[in-house]
Amino acid sequence: MNIETLTLDATDDGPAAVELQIEGRFDAHEIELFRTAVDTKLDSGHNHIRIELSAVEFVDSSALAELVRGMKRCREDGGDLVLASPSDPVRVILELTKLDAAFVID
């Protein structure tokens, strides 16, 4: 059995919007990669970021905190960070942590 590592695949979707696709396990080992990707997009003028989560199996608490940080940065810039198609386990985790109320989930 292989451990799928988190990968990010960015797709430009208009001048201010971008999508980041994440796969695998999103935990503390991966947040630096994620943070760099989000900050790079924000610094280049993309303040609407969709995080595609359908292929994510697990998010730990540090990854959740990183998502919140990204959301705050996007909103400070007049945009938003949207969680798109979270997998069922991720949706349950968002519900249990009550973060489903904090994010826009598409």
Place this chain on the structure above:
Amino acid sequence: MKPTTLDSYRTWATTPLEGPPHYSVVIPAYNEAERILPTIGAIAAQVSLLGEPWELIVADDGSTDETVSLVQDLGLANLHVLVADRNRGKGSAVRRGVLAARGQIILFADADQSTPIEQFQALEAQLLNGADVVVGSRAAAGSDVANKSMSRKIFSTGLSVIVRGVFRIPVADTQCGFKMFTADAARKLFRRQLIDEFSFDLEILYLARKFGMSTEEVPVSWIDAPGSKVDAAKVAIEFLRDLSIIRWNDICGRYEADNHELPPSIGTPQQTLATSSQTRGSTS
């Protein structure tokens, strides 16, 4: 139409079981407020999908943070929280959880989700093939280990050599926090367990061999979760001490009868059981 994961989870989360569960999952927890909710979410989503009635038991080990209140406040219908009056060690927490479990198949899994719950069914398959105890293994062929520190690799290798050579236990990885038992095996082993700390896994596997139980190893994926509370150097010293204690306990006949009573039945959801020492024997 087959229910979705979310449908199954929501039914489990809101509807108390009417009969005994088929599965029990035990999570030992000591100051896990930061990590435990995602782990509960992942386990709840995965096990609910298996289509059998099940219960989740969080066995607190005297946490001084918000672990207990966080879990209790979830209000999940089939989640039970066992509260300890003080910290005694992981072995104590796992024992209380396992002895309170009512399922026919009992898994204990670490609170950091370092062994993903998706491997539940691989272990269950070995129980269905007749094993009494199934051990998630980071050392068996086919396992996949990520981010394991060098100190833990050295510790694990040394441990394996001692365990196999001295104790003749045919298990390459005794310490992985992902083990499954039949109910009968679990009760027999954990009622005799005397070690409350890190080495309890070794004691359980030692007892399984002593009682002629079938023990199988299943390779698992394992990710070293940041924030692990395992101090390899400290644990190595404790382990060497406990090796001799286990052997001495056996020589003295301390495993010939139960050392722990079965706890009161978990009857109501979110039940809190204050615990006290139920140890009849001694670990020292």
